Amino acid sequence: MKAAEAVAGVARQHAIEVDSDARFPEATIRAARELGLLGLVSSEEVGGKGAGLDAAAHVVERLARECASSAMVMTMHYSGAFVIEEHGDETARRAVASGQHLSTLAFSESGSRSHFWAPTSSAKVEGDEVILDADKSWITSARHADAYVWSSRPANAEGMSTLWLVPRNTEGVEKSGGFNGIGLRGNDSAPVTAWGARIPMNQRLGEDGRGFDVMMGTVLPRFSIMIAAGSIGMAEAAVQATAEHAGGVKYAHLEQMTLAELPTIRAYVAKMKIRTDEARMLWEDAIRAVESGREDAMLRVLEVKASAAEAASAVLDTAMRVCGGQAFRKDVGVERRFRDARASMVMAPTTDQLYDFIGKAVCGLPLF
Template sequence: MTNDETATSPLATSLVERVDAAIAESVAPAATEVDRTGEFPSASIAALAAAGALGATVPAEFGGSGAGVDTASEVIRRISGACGSTAMIVAMHYSATAMLVAAGRADALAEIAAGTHLTTLAFSESGSRSHFWAPLSTARASGDAVVLDARKSWVTAAHHADSYVWSSRPLAAEGPMTLWYVPRTTPGIAVAGGFDGLGLRGNDSCPVVGADVVIPRANMLGDDGAGLDAALSVVLPWFLVLNASASLGLMQAVTAATTAHLVGTRLEHVDQSLAQQLPARTRLARMQIEADRNRALITDAAGAVVAGRPDASLLVLEAKASADQGSAAAADLAMTACGGAAFRRELAVERRFRDSRAAQVMAPTTDALWDIVGRALCGLPLIDPAEFGRAEPGQAEA
């Protein structure tokens, strides 16, 4: 199977062809400027929406293409090869869409299918940081409505998403979490500041504050108190596979850039290309092996999710943990193999070096994933119940 091989269904092939055209026409040409300025890649997202990418995973009954996580993985890999920021925005969109599909949120899904609605996750919070399974934000009843209060720490596409899949403490039930559909323009929501980060500079990942945010009770996604189960069983497999796929696209892109540099650059005093130098070649080989190893794991994990295999949960956890490390390792090797040229922006190696650092600290972090995988292997609860937070349902943490 080659790096460019895709799912064999006509639907997947047609979608990938349209996505490739959008990448070539819009995403790739804008990537350097998106990184330089930190601006949200609005034109790239619009081009992908026009190509049918935003609605790809919405079931046909709501007007979408009904693509699975395997096809979405391929889309994210290809986008990431051109622009990591754009790939992360679409990956978060697909992850949030999975929850809207599970909840049958027809209004939002029809708009997503039409390419007119971008959604995202609003899980991580200032009080619990990367421990997304322990929200401190609250929900309280107010007649037929619900009032939400929260300090979300990082929300991708915070200023630009049309909706958030939002976590809070339960309204009244037992359990650590309830999920909600929250339109971004709901009064009481404020996006705090902008994003000026080391890598993925255009992903608009910003804090979001909710103060007396009133939404209909019908905006609850699933049952009260059952949000953690939904997050783990519905959202997390998509999030993990797609994050891993973004890291894979980065690995493949940085390997291709390194190959081109080594082959095309000469040491004139010995009349040899850099590719003829042994240390550079061995570093390149290690990069390719890292990419191929992770491609095999990600493909298997996505296939396990689609097939409902019993090993799917473990494989998706492994996939992100492995790809997090693999992308950083490949980018490190590229910086060394390309030498001083890698520090210049035109080679795009240093951009991918910076982008490769993000995945390791994106919840669940690599350290957390290693612990969760170990817990799974030992038959322990995946998350220590002591980490679910101390607030009572419906009450804010003091």
């Protein structure tokens, strides 16, 4: 896609400073907005591009090869945008479609930690408003998103959760601390609290008490496939950077032999490539399974994030070994990705939770 290629060019230009200064990738997201990528998954009916998961996942994969923080911001935007498109009012849907609205998910809480499907925060109805109290532990784009797709306990109904659209500047919604993580340093993830924050009742996304269904039906398949896209993009970039490095550095005392002429090194590069391609093939199959509503779609959704996250982490670990002492320096381009690639393993559902869910599915046990 032409627009994705152009935005990837901007991401490449800023990737190093986004990482070193832990700076939000403003220029990349601006380019994505201007080139119509923020409205990619919105329907044409409200002015969007009407594209689906396949297109969004490929945008994320392409960006991740250049700047994983940008890919993460776009993953969270599309995850929120899919929910708004399905459950938001027309004003919100049009805002996303026009590129004026950057979205994100505010699911994780300090109470239930990575068990995002079980919020402990509350929503109380007062007239035609709802009052939110929450201690959200991580929100990507916390200071840049226009509104958060927010989970709480149900207001009045039975069930595990309810979703809301909460504008970032709502009174009582506070963002704390800057992000100084080891990887994805530009993703602007921050804890956000809400104490007595009031939003109109009509900003509910889906039915009261049915948030879990939206999380599992709308968010999980798309989020998992897009996070996997980021992992695969990073792994692909690592294979290329490693091959370039191995082909370029020489041993003067061995008649200018390159690193790539060592069979051990070539075998490591081969294993990196195999692992990346295996993850990519599962990812492509997961996209097909979800888009066609195949019977095994949920199993693929559970598999794809774990497979890609573990593959990217292993590939980057090998890249660090192959590129030797020089890999510790930023110019080789693998140490940043080595740090970035670790995040997807611990992003919920984490790899270990996914292993448990997949094991349950294979053994015929209920997931929850």
